[in-house]
Amino acid sequence: MDLQGLLFFPVTPFANDGSVDVDLLARHVADGVAAGAASVFAACGTGEFHALTVAEVIEVGTVAVEAAAGRVPVLVGTGGSVAAAIETARGLGRAGAEGLLLLPPYLILASERGLVDYVSQIAASSPIPVIVYQRSGMIFSPDVVVELAKLPNVIGLKDGVGDLTRMQATVSAVRAAGFDSFMFFNGLPTAEVSMRAYRAVGVPLYSSAVFAFAPDIALAFYRAFAADDDETLEWLLREFFIPFTRIRDRQLGYHVSLVKAAASVDGRPLGPVRAPLTAPLAADLDDLRNLLATARTALEERSLVAGDATGAHA
Template sequence: MKINWQGVFPAITTKFDQNDNLDLDAFKKNLDVQIEAGIHGVILGGTLGEASTLTEEEKDQLIKCTLEVTDGKVPVVINIAEQSTKGAVAAAKRAESNGAHGLMLLPPMRYKADDRETVEYFKAVAAATPLPIMIYNNPVDYKIEVTLEMFEELADIPNIEAIKESTREVTNVTRLKTKFGDRFAVLCGVDTLAIETMVNGADGWVGGLVCAFPAETVAIYELMKSGRIEEAVAINRWFMPLLELDLHPKLVQNIKLAEVAAGIGTEYVRAPRLPLIGKEREEVLAIIDAGIRSRPTLPDYKALAN
């Protein structure tokens, strides 16, 4: 499947049961709601997916399950976050053999590679698979920035097609579009900056709170792309306290609580993560409950989709 790197791509959470096993029924329920809301792709195995805690067999199960549920309606993209080039190449090949449609690729984990090492890492993975690749640029969390000069070195590699822009610098979208035109699709990777990056030309949105509120997320995207900015801004103002739950070390616990409140998830996380307790839990639940109570009535945003 050719990937059109446009629209809303949820970084989907992994559902567990009380015995720390995959809860595929809950996982499927959430995916069904995502697809019904009009998402444009699914990303598995990111931070929200707790991928670093999953076995390879569990990852295989999740890919198979996602492909069954999506049934060709939207592309399924697998995140790769490995410590070595060898490991990343193996992960890319495994994703391809499992039927994934594309990859989201982070720089090397743990070791802070320099620019040359990072570019060579990306090139090696791209050479190992024909799958289309989105480079995840998040120097805030992962301490390596993929600069314009580095993207220039990657621009002649045809299957590196997109960038998940998470530098927190909104004008970086303008810089990328000015330098490269449409060579790379650019997707916002920071929930609180989605509208601003779309104004600047971003092609899509890799979301976190979309896991709990897919309709609202897709509505904002479709309204923005249709030029109905005031309507999108109004929904975004309602959404902002919820979106800020993504910008937190415990974003997984936060978003899973929001999924429970929305009726499309479970709260269970895999240790060393633990469910929120005490005042911290109460504060997050207060934000979620306020959002649920004031949830906006959405326009017929699906009619706006191309």
């Protein structure tokens, strides 16, 4: 599976009765694909995987597959207990998803050997490939990532830790072991801010939460990134992405709830977040609305018109 391009992590819309709003979700995914996403990662961190039941994750994945309509690959989150993760994987395989993002197990801390067993059991029982999300309680040493890369169904590692020394050692170890097609992703919040540093250590892919509510801005960054246009990257970081992180960091949970609310700022309401997340404060949304307006005006002045982002990285 080739996932070169801008990776779209949609939010999961909820209806007034608390259920998944499948119509809104279908439009959200279809709009993202039409805007130029190279792949869809549904029901993952931005999609509130932590708050979904197994049945809901499969439902979200099924809707995303149908909305993408074969235009781009669709991968879906899984995790929790081994049994729940396998049940989810099998349901998503039947739905036509092309891969999984395996999130860390919640609450429990385990040894590295136990975590390898966790990944191994899920990957062995999954009908579709697995990308491992390294963060929180699931962090691996470079040699162990090589061990994971040897598993037939594990195709990549997404990093949400941010330790570039570890990532450089990991990428070097995996490549030295001959796994040239094993994929590495930057999975930090607002990954655009750290993406040049990640690419320097051999991590060329990143997830874009900003794409979920401002695809024009996310695509402008991606095109500059793919073209090694450092001047434009610096300008975009200064004018939008770094100010956005300052708003995002005002409250815990804003890396999801602010993204979801931001879609409403653009006139595309996608419903509330589920507990324990909380809605952003009105003042923070006002600041984000102003930031978006200012950034878009500047984009127009610089003629940074959004284009497609399905091609390979430079």
